[in-house]
Structures are given as C-alpha cells and as structure tokens.
Amino acid sequence: MxxxxxxxxxxxxxxLVREDEVHRSVYTDPALFDLEMKRIYGRAWLYLxxxxxxxxxxxxxxxxxxxxxxxxxxEKDGEVHAIFNRCTHRGATLCAFDKGSAPNGHQCPYHGWMxxxxxxxxxxxxxKGYADRLDKGEFGITRVRLEExxxxxxxxxxxxxxxxxxxxxxxxxxxxxxxxxxxxxGELECGPYVLRHYYRANWKMTFENLNxxxxxxxxxxxxxxxxxxxTKEVGGPENxxxxxxxxMANGKxxxxxxxxxxxxxxxxHSYIGGHxxxxxTPDTSDQYTRSLMDFHGQEKARDVLSVDRxxxxxxxxxxWHARYxxxxxxxPVRHNLTEMIGFVFRLKGAPEETYRNAVEYCTGANxxxxxxxSDDLEIYERLLLGNGFDQREWIPMSRGIEEDRENAGTYDRxxxxxxxxxxxxxxAWASYMGEA
Amino acid sequence: xxxxxxxxxxxxxxxxxxxxxxxWVALFLPDAxxxxxxxxxxxxxxxxxxxxxxxIQVLMxxxxxxxxxxxxxxxxxxxxxxxxxxxxSEESEDGLxxxxxQIMLEYRDRGNYDEDLRLFGGQxxxxxxxxxxxxxxxxxxxxxxxxQGAFNAMLAPL
Numbered sequence: 001m002x003x004x005x006x007x008x009x010x011x012x013x014x015x016l017v018r019e020d021e022v023h024r025s026v027y028t029d030p031a032l033f034d035l036e037m038k039r040i041y042g043r044a045w046l047y048l049x050x051x052x053x054x055x056x057x058x059x060x061x062x063x064x065x066x067x068x069x070x071x072x073x074x075e076k077d078g079e080v081h082a083i084f085n086r087c088t089h090r091g092a093t094l095c096a097f098d099k100g101s102a103p104n105g106h107q108c109p110y111h112g113w114m115x116x117x118x119x120x121x122x123x124x125x126x127x128k129g130y131a132d133r134l135d136k137g138e139f140g141i142t143r144v145r146l147e148e149x150x151x152x153x154x155x156x157x158x159x160x161x162x163x164x165x166x167x168x169x170x171x172x173x174x175x176x177x178x179x180x181x182x183x184x185x186g187e188l189e190c191g192p193y194v195l196r197h198y199y200r201a202n203w204k205m206t207f208e209n210l211n212x213x214x215x216x217x218x219x220x221x222x223x224x225x226x227x228x229x230x231t232k233e234v235g236g237p238e239n240x241x242x243x244x245x246x247x248m249a250n251g252k253x254x255x256x257x258x259x260x261x262x263x264x265x266x267x268x269h270s271y272i273g274g275h276x277x278x279x280x281t282p283d284t285s286d287q288y289t290r291s292l293m294d295f296h297g298q299e300k301a302r303d304v305l306s307v308d309r310x311x312x313x314x315x316x317x318x319x320w321h322a323r324y325x326x327x328x329x330x331x332p333v334r335h336n337l338t339e340m341i342g343f344v345f346r347l348k349g350a351p352e353e354t355y356r357n358a359v360e361y362c363t364g365a366n367x368x369x370x371x372x373x374s375d376d377l378e379i380y381e382r383l384l385l386g387n388g389f390d391q392r393e394w395i396p397m398s399r400g401i402e403e404d405r406e407n408a409g410t411y412d413r414x415x416x417x418x419x420x421x422x423x424x425x426x427x428a429w430a431s432y433m434g435e436a
Numbered sequence: 437x438x439x440x441x442x443x444x445x446x447x448x449x450x451x452x453x454x455x456x457x458x459x460w461v462a463l464f465l466p467d468a469x470x471x472x473x474x475x476x477x478x479x480x481x482x483x484x485x486x487x488x489x490x491x492i493q494v495l496m497x498x499x500x501x502x503x504x505x506x507x508x509x510x511x512x513x514x515x516x517x518x519x520x521x522x523x524x525s526e527e528s529e530d531g532l533x534x535x536x537x538q539i540m541l542e543y544r545d546r547g548n549y550d551e552d553l554r555l556f557g558g559q560x561x562x563x564x565x566x567x568x569x570x571x572x573x574x575x576x577x578x579x580x581x582x583x584q585g586a587f588n589a590m591l592a593p594l
Contacts, residue, residue, distance in 0.1 A: 098584075193474050193484025196586035200551075226501040230493055241493050339586050344485055355482075362485040367590075369472070369488045371501050374589035378511075381546075 013039075014434030017426045020398035024387040026429070027202040033335035040316050040432040041066030043161075044267075045147070045154040045168040047318040047329060048072060050190040050345070052151070054080055058103030058117075062095050064331045065157055070144050071095050071106060072153065073117035082144040082155050083119035089139070098194075119143050149173065150180045151188060171265040171411040175312035179322035181304045184291035185349035188325070191359070195342035197368035199377040201384035203316075203332035204425070206340065209376055210311050210319055211270050211421045213257035214399070216250035219379055223371040224251035242357070243364035247372060260416035261405065268315030268428030270421035273308050288350050295349075313421065315428055325358040328366065336384055342366045397422045442523040444571045445536050445562060449518035452593055457499035460593075464573045465565060466492055471577045472594060475584050487580075487587065488594075495593075502591065514544045514592040531565035531574060538578075542592055556594055557581055 013035060016023035026032060048063045054074035061072050062085055069085040071094065085093045087108035094106040094115070105122045107114045114123040119141035127134065144155045147165035156162040169176065180188060209215065217224075227247040231240050264270040293301040312320040319328040325345040332338055344362050346355045365372055387395075400418025407413075414420045451460040464470070471481050472488040481489040490498065502513060518540045525534040539557040546552050563575040578594050 191484045193478055194584075195474055195485040195487070196584075198586040198588055200588070222501050222504040223497065225504055226497045229500055230496045233496070234493060241491055243494050244497060247497065341586075342485060352482075359482060359485050360489070363481075363487075363489045364494070367485065367487050368587040369590040371498055374591055377589040 012434060014430040017430040018394070020401055020423065021394040021396050022422075022426050023393055024395055026426075027204065027384060027387050028335065030335045033202075033332070035433060036429075037066040037332070039435065040429065041332070042157045043432055044316050045156050045162070045165050046316075047152060047314065047327065048082065048146070048155045049080075049153045050151055050188065050343075051080070051148070051153065052187075052189045053099070056101065056103070058101045059099075060095065060102055060106075060117075061099040062097070063329070065144070065155055066332060068157075069093065069095075070155065072146075073102065073106070075117045079118075080146065080153060081118040082146050082153075083115070083117075083141040084144070086141065087113055087115075088121075088141055089113050089124075113139075115141055150176055152176065168267060169314075170267065170269075171263070172267075172269045172271075172312060172314055175271055175309055175320055175322060178304070178307050178309060179320060179325065179345070181296070181300075182292070182322060182325070183347040183349065184288065184295045185347075186295065187348040189346040189348050191344045191346060191355075193344075195344075195362060195366055196339060197366075197373065197377070198333075198337065198339040199380045200336055201338065201380035202335055203330050203338040204429075205380040205383055206319075206330060206338065206376075207268075207313055207315065207425055208422050209380070211262060211272055211313055211416075212419075213260070213262075213272065213416045214254060215379075217252075217254065219375045220247070220250040220372050222375070223247040226371075242360060246361065246364055250372065254417060257416045262414050262416040262418055262421055263411050264414070264421050264424040265411045266428070268425040269313060270315075270424060271312035272310040272416045288354060291349060313425075315425055324361040324365075325355070326362050326366065338380075340366075397426070438523075438525055440571070441525045441532065441534055441564070444564070445523050445534060445560075446520050448562075448573070448576075449520050449538065449540075453516050453518055455502070455513070457502060461492070461495050461499055464492055464495060464576075465567065468492055468495075468573050469575045470495055470593070471575065473577070473579065473583055476579055478583075487583070487590065488578075498593065512545050514542050516540050516542045516592045525564075528563065531563060532571075534562040534564055536560050536562075538594075540592075540594055544591075554588075558583070 013032065016026055046065050049061050049072050053061055057074055057076040059074045062069055063072065070082045071085050072080055072082045074080050085095055087094055089108060090110055092108055092110045094108055105114045105116050112125040116122045121136040121139050144157060145159045146153055146155050149165055149169060154165050224247060227244045231237055231244060234240060260272060261274045262270060262272050296304060309322060314320060317330055325347060326342060328340050328342045330338060330340055342362055344358050364370055367373060397419045400414055400420055403415050403418055405413045448463055470488055470490040471486060473486050478484060518538055521537050523534060523536040525532050538560045542554045544552055558578055558580040561577040562573055564571045565574050
C-alpha cells in the first residue's frame with residue numbers, strides 16, 4: 001500500500017491524459033477516484049436542486065457532492081442553505097431521508113444536538129457538562145457555497161476559492177436557458193418522483209457514452225431490431241407508441257449523426273444538436289405554442305422552439321435534456337459504483353400533455369428497466385472488467401480529431417460522431433487533477 | 437372463482453419463469469398496462485417517471501428483445517423464479533382486483549458469484565377482466581418494497 005502511494009505521488013494524474021488517448025487506470029484505480037473526489041468534485045460547480053423543490057420554510061433535500069452528502073434547507077427568509085449532513089459532535093449523519101420538512105432545524109439522533117438550516121448550533125442538550133470547553137460558535141456545521149442560475153442551485157466545495165458559477169457554465173447557460181424558456185410562464189416545477197439507477201463501473205463512462213452517437217447502432221441494436229419487428233406486427237410506423245420510435249432512433253445511420261453538430265466548451269461540457277434554422281414556424285393553433293408566444297413574443301418563441309439540442313453534459317455531474325425537461329445527476333460512489341438520479345420538470349402553464357410526454361420519455365429512456373439503458377449499463381460494467389486487465393495501457397479517443405467545424409473560443413463545433421467531447425472531458429480532467 | 441384467480445396469478449408468474457414470453461404477453465388485453473412505480477405513494481404513472489410503464493407494444497418489444505443474442509444486457513438471459521402467496525380478490529367496477537405478495541429471485545451468470553443473484557419483492561395488484569370466458573390482465577402493478585431505491589439493469593419482467 002505504501003509503495004502504491006509513493007508511486008502515485010511521482011506519477012502526475014495529468015500524465016495519464018494525452019491529446020488523443022487516455023490511460024486505462026483513470027477508470028480502475030481507487031486512489032485516483034479518491035483524488036477525483038477532492039480535485040474535481042471538490043472544485044467544480046455541481047448541480048444540486050431546483051428552487052421549486054422548496055415550498056415551505058424547513059423543506060429540505062439531501063444531495064451528494066461526490067461522496068459527501070449535503071442538506072439543502074429553505075430558511076424563513078427565503079434563502080436556501082446547504083450544510084454537510086454530519087453532526088459536529090460525534091459525526092453521525094443528521095438526515096436519514098432524501099427529503100422532508102424540518103422547520104425546527106436538524107437534530108442529531110445520537111445526543112440530540114440541533115442545528116439551524118444555515119448550520120449554526122441551535123441547541124446542545126446537557127451543555128453545562130462541557131463547562132467552558134465547548135464554544136457553540138465553533139461547532140456550527142460548515143456551509144457549502146451555493147449559487148443560482150435561473151432557479152437551479154449549484155454548490156461548490158471549494159468555497160471562496162471557486163470562480164463564479166456564471167464562468168463555469170459559460171456557453172452552456174444557453175442549454176439551461178433552452179429548458180427554462182420552454183415554459184410559457186418562465187417557471188419550472190421539479191416533479192416529486194425521481195428515477196434512480198446504478199451500475200458497477202466508473203462514473204466517467206456515462207459521460208463518455210451519452211454524447212457518443214456511434215455506439216447506439218451497435219450497443220442498442222437489439223432493441224432496434226425488436227422495435228422494428230413489433231412495428232411490422234402492429235401494422236406500420238403510424239401505429240406505434242413514442243417509446244418504440246425512441247428505440248428505433250438508435251438505428252439511424254452514422255451519416256445522420258455525422259451531419260449533426262456536436263458542441264464542446266471549456267470545462268468538459270458538451271451537447272449534440274443545434275438550431276433547426278429560422279424557417280421553423282411554430283404552429284399557432286397549438287395551445288402550448290400560443291401560450292409560449294404570449295409570454296415571449298412571436299420572434300423569441302420561434303427562436304426557443306427552433307433549438308433542438310440532444311443531451312447537454314455539464315461536467316462532471318449532470319445531464320440536461322431540455323426537450324424532455326429532464327435532468328440527471330451522477331453520484332460517484334466508488335471507482336466501480338455509480339448512481340444516476342433523474343428528475344422530470346413540469347413547464348408551469350404548459351398543457352399537462354407536455355409533462356406526460358416528458359415522463360413517458362424518461363421512463364422509456366432512463367429507467368434501469370429501459371431496454372436501451374440496460375444495454376448501456378451492461379457495457380459500462382464490461383468496460384470496467386476489460387480495463388482491469390493490463391493488456392493495453394492506453395485507450396484511443398481520436399475519432400473526429402481532424403474534423404472540427406468551428407473554433408469559436410467559448411465553444412468548439414464538430415460532427416456529432418466525433419470523440420471531441422471525450423477529449424474535451426479529459427482536458428478538463430487533467431486540468432483539475434494536475435493542480436495540487 | 438377465487439381458486440381460478442389464484443391459479444391465474446400463479447400461472448402468469450410461471451410463464452415468466454419458463455420464459456414463455458409470447459404466451460405471457462397474450463394474457464394482457466390490448467389496452468393493458470404493466471406498471472412498476474418508483475414510489476409507494478405514486479398516485480399514477482403520469483405523476484412522474486416509473487421503473488416500468490409498458491403498454492402492450494413496449495411489452496412485446498421488451499420480450500421480443502430478450503430472445504435476441506445482441507441484447508447485451510440479456511446476454512446471458514436472466515433466469516427467474518417467483519413465489520406467489522396471499523392471493524386475494526375483490527370485485528371492482530369493471531372486473532376483478534387481485535392482490536398478492538410475490539418474491540422473484542433473478543439470476544444472470546456474469547461471473548460475479550453471489551452478486552449475480554438478485555431479489556425483488558412486493559405487492560402485486562392485478563386488474564383482471566373476463567373476455568370470452570377467459571381471465572385477461574387489464575393492469576399489472578408491482579409495488580416493490582424498495583421502489584424508491586436505485587436499480588441496476590432490469591431485464592426480466594417482474
């Protein structure tokens with residue numbers, strides 16, 4: 001063990017990433033995982049919760065920032081605070097549930113210490129026993145720095161050392177805008193039911209998969225074949241439900257994706273898709289479109305509806321799908337264990353049908369029982385197994401490296417088949433990990 | 437009547453265990469739903485996402501796919517065994533509401549020793565209707581005791 005630690009000190013994590021290849025140990029080495037938690041999850045802005053999850057003072061949710069849990073609680077003054085889910089006395093976790101209401105503060109189940117939403121000590125039972133050895137001012141729970149963008153709350157474990165959230169989001173703000181602007185009232189409501197799945201492999205594998213447009217034709221071929229067979233059986237494409245259409249979309253030829261754009265941005269972020277063009281005219285007879293035009297004006301409404309972005313990856317912790325009002329958070333548990341937590345949002349004021357569609361999409365595409373996701377989960381686990389062998393040290397990520405379409409500074413544009421988003425992730429990875 | 441219902445629920449589970457998926461799907465009515473909520477208090481499948489919320493077409497794709505050697509998630513196929521107990525039924529508006537307690541043990545040989553075995557369990561609610569003399573499923577709802585938990589890939593229908 002000691003030798004391993006010394007080697008780690010010598011080998012800089014940044015040396016594990018080259019321009020077009022990455023060392024397999026980034027997936028398999030538990031010591032690197034621990035370092036990732038400190039240097040990446042300890043420094044990046046992580047999406048934690050949406051304002052609409054807090055209705056009454058005392059409402060709280062528990063979320064993870066890497067391997068640590070934090071409690072976000074709404075104060076009476078309207079402020080949301082985040083504090084670690086850990087009593088400052090003996091270290092027990094305070095909240096046992098993912099969400100709830102604690103208008104009188106959070107109480108430790110062990111010796112009854114109580115804390116306010118902002119982490120300050122509210123009450124310590126039998127405190128005279130401590131004589132003057134215990135300064136309550138020093139036993140508050142550490143607060144986590146929060147910043148908000150359009151109702152979305154992000155936390156940063158680096159506190160004052162972190163730059164502003166705005167800089168972190170950069171060009172990707174446009175993808176968050178894409179989600180919020182679809183609401184005909186400008187407001188979103190986070191649905192109360194979350195979809196969770198897990199897999200026994202590394203967290204980065206999801207990031208490297210969700211904007212990969214070459215794998216679906218292979219990894220998801222079985223559901224494409226089956227969806228096609230059943231389509232035939234029910235009398236053709238005009239008779240199928242949307243979930244079958246979603247499965248068959250994975251069977252589109254590579255050229256389809258080659259013609260689409262992928263956009264990457266500093267920090268490891270990316271998305272697929274873009275603008276369908278100005279010729280897209282919203283159908284004014286549709287109730288939803290009409291309400292959107294009432295809210296935004298015709299010009300802006302047209303603009304909002306013409307954005308067609310597939311998943312936006314906000315490195316290192318969340319995945320945003322504006323068209324289906326879905327956000328997924330990744331929770332790395334160990335180097336070989338990862339959880340995904342999915343939320344579906346209601347566009348306030350939009351017909352109930354938009355929410356139902358999003359729910360249907362999320363169930364069909366994001367559940368552990370999804371025929372599509374279950375293939376991905378299997379692949380991640382096989383990746384971890386295979387990379388545990390020391391057969392080859394380096395994994396190529398050079399696809400599309402000579403195919404950039406635009407280098408705009410705040411973002412780069414390339415074919416959606418490119419592995420540029422993986423290179424971009426590892427550039428961010430090396431930058432976070434290289435800094436002691 | 438209740439004997440017939442009990443045998444129906446047991447046979448339904450048995451078809452899954454024997455991987456007779458076509459016969460299994462044929463038990464469902466054309467407008468049937470197969471629903472596994474993510475929470476015990478989820479009022480409807482529209483209120484939020486579900487682990488499973490299949491109509492007949494999705495059920496057909498799901499089971500068709502299990503027979504495909506390129507379904508990596510089902511390679512090798514999951515093997516299951518159900519136990520069914522406490523079947524009870526009551527008349528409902530348009531048929532029968534049947535509840536039972538079920539446990540499903542699932543096995544996929546992935547070389548991970550005991551981790552290759554998984555347990556699922558909870559209350560199963562069948563809404564049955566009699567069509568042409570035979571009982572058919574209008575809805576099957578499975579309330580897993582760990583509904584709100586995180587799951588790894590679920591291939592075999594519960």
